[in-house]
Amino acid sequence: METKFFGTDGVRGIVNQDLDCTLVYNIARASVYYLSNGLPLGKTFCVGRDTRLSGKMFESALISGICSTGANVVNLDIVPSPVVAFLTKHYNLDGGFMITASHNSYEYNGIKVFDKQGYKLSNKMEFEIENILNNIDNIVINSSFDNIGNSKLYKKGLLDYLSYLNLNFPLNLNNTKIAIDCGNGAAYKTGPILLKKLGAEVITINDNPSGKNINLDCGSLHPDALKRVVLETKSDLGIAFDGDADRLIAIDENGTIINGDTFLAIFTKYLKFVKKLKKNTVVTTIASNIGLEVAIKKENCLLIKTDVGDRNVIEMMREKRYSLGGERSGHIVFGDYSTSSDGLITALMLLTVIKRMNKSLSELSEVMINYPQFSLDAKVSNKKKHLFNRVDGIIEKITQIQNKLDDNKKLLIRPSGTEPIIRILIQGDSIENLIPDLNDLKLIIESKLA
Structure with missing residues (x-):
């Protein structure tokens, strides 16, 4: 069941090329029509956005689309994605929209859609919305002129979310020094405010968004600057968010990068210790490090x-009622606290473990040994990226590499759900001799799928 517009994390593309205001307007109309079972009049949806340049433009288009159906809008302005998920459920709304391209650079933007429970839409739901979108001219969606919806700017939403976090994580962070890289994104105010209120000494970088500097050499994908700050200021740890703050990467007091796999190992051990790990089970993706399997x-x-994508992790957790899941990228989901991956909750849980166990982050991280890994991105045509395992030359090279693997090595090749890229990843012991093969594979993929 393939979709044209929706990828692994909503709709995403380059602004005014793949994604323009007309498409955003119609995505809003089709989504509202679907989520309200064809009766949008009087329904209410919230809308949030990150800090990228096109955010305000798409906010106008999205709100216009929602209001044209007769539904109302609670405009949350700039907030992290998890805030939209939380408030959709907390306010008993009919759905939520987040305007973001997450970790991508500013020329990208996108739409994440949440159902009334605060969960991302399933593949089936997205497919049905696309069917509506493709037939939108033949479906009566617009309301009459006297029933058009209304939009209200509501700044208190962020405060309600912070109150929820303070209630569930009553930490005392006095005498704790934390460096934060806000990625010039949606958490540029929220992160520092939250940790300062808990008593921490906070050193903040990349908290001055210009619209064009979101994720630019900063945030969870580019932690080198944060690493330098942690070491220079002798901070206890550093935390880095991506553009919409649904993921987190940390730096320990020694400058070591701590990724999502290590988080999962730390949280598994802790939640089992406090008897809050449901069914003693953890959910992750096929891209996880072999070391996580050993630690668990x-x-x-x-x-x-x-499959890769925090939505897939959440769907499994929701179906089987598990309490912990996540990805190496830093998307961590705590089912007892949130319906989505949440960088702020991940940070608070990490600090809870540090305080409760009276250990440094480096000491906690010893629970897992990361196996060596090497990755490459092959740039391809977005329309052709799903054909990589059906093209002669590519198939033969992949088979050749697979024949060189033993039980301590893992090869993963997959199309990105958000970019025109084929991701190539190998991990395990003694992988150095296979790197030339991976470089050859990258060149073959790029030549065949250009």
């Missing part, structure tokens, strides 16, 4: 893997 097995817990 050592805790006598079960590790379940899904």
